[in-house]
Amino acid sequence: MASSTQFALTLITLTLFQFLTGSYSTTFTIVNKCSYTVWPGILSSAESPPFSTTGFALQPGESNTLAAPPSWSGRLWGRTLCSQDPTGKFSCITGDCDSSAVECAGKNAIPPATLAEFTLNGNGGLDFFDVSLVDGYNLPMLIEPHGETSGGNCMTTGCSVDLNVACPMELKVMSSNGTGVGVACKSACEAFGDPQYCCSGDFATPATCKPSSYSQFFKSSCPRAYSYAYDDGTSTFTCASADYTITFCPTASTSPIKSGNEKYPIPVSDVSGVSDVRHIRTVNNVLMMMSVVFVLMHLVFYRL
Numbered sequence: 001m002a003s004s005t006q007f008a009l010t011l012i013t014l015t016l017f018q019f020l021t022g023s024y025s026t027t028f029t030i031v032n033k034c035s036y037t038v039w040p041g042i043l044s045s046a047e048s049p050p051f052s053t054t055g056f057a058l059q060p061g062e063s064n065t066l067a068a069p070p071s072w073s074g075r076l077w078g079r080t081l082c083s084q085d086p087t088g089k090f091s092c093i094t095g096d097c098d099s100s101a102v103e104c105a106g107k108n109a110i111p112p113a114t115l116a117e118f119t120l121n122g123n124g125g126l127d128f129f130d131v132s133l134v135d136g137y138n139l140p141m142l143i144e145p146h147g148e149t150s151g152g153n154c155m156t157t158g159c160s161v162d163l164n165v166a167c168p169m170e171l172k173v174m175s176s177n178g179t180g181v182g183v184a185c186k187s188a189c190e191a192f193g194d195p196q197y198c199c200s201g202d203f204a205t206p207a208t209c210k211p212s213s214y215s216q217f218f219k220s221s222c223p224r225a226y227s228y229a230y231d232d233g234t235s236t237f238t239c240a241s242a243d244y245t246i247t248f249c250p251t252a253s254t255s256p257i258k259s260g261n262e263k264y265p266i267p268v269s270d271v272s273g274v275s276d277v278r279h280i281r282t283v284n285n286v287l288m289m290m291s292v293v294f295v296l297m298h299l300v301f302y303r304l
Helices: 002-022 188-192 213-221 274-303
Strands: 027-032 039-044 063-067 073-084 090-094 115-119 127-132 141-150 157-159 172-174 182-185 237-248
Touching (some): 127 141, 127 157
Parallel strands (some): 027 237
Antiparallel strands (some): 027 063, 039 073, 127 237, 141 157, 172 182
């Protein structure tokens, strides 16, 4: 009898320890403050379990909160100007993942696309994240950590500037509707395929691959975003046990992309529920843990 009681008490202790140290689930709240629909896409790295979804639509003002798999790594981006043809094939003018569906299902973003990149619970237990323009740019994006924001270089990062207007003509992706406006901005690597811009071949090391005038265009506008492959020093950020809000169009934009009502993108000021996400998640975790402890304590006293 004593051994059974001791076993049950040990089980309670281990369960509480796991709750305090290992049950934390990072949440991503994806917010669309654009005045047009954005279709987020999600790609998990080869060694990471997938999210519950790999693509969905966010109408203006909408948000979606997802629980990240433990130690997840991968990327997230926004697709714009999407439509479905008469055969049911889904495609987007920018950020398309070539899956022919809203769900990207393991497919990557076709450049140019603004990327949010994450490695959760990485070296030293820290989350590593960045916003990358290495594959070009298609819309403004910010990553904002919330909650426990310790762990070194833990701060908001991204690119809130509309680069589609100022994009150099040789990098600009034009709309296909004949209006002649820019809807995305290629990287120099994508535009020219030159190894010195791609950091490949003889330029595949930090010593040989240097910023170009094109990468400086991105960097001067968005100093915290990755502008070329070896831009780590000013572009990678770390947090410990944080949740993250990824926002499309965080500030006013002059982008030529229009919504169905022919209005230009403006930030949507009210996105309900975002500030309560962490509180709700915490309450749910505590209630779940209290239920587990109650059952285990009942077993202990029953055996006594």
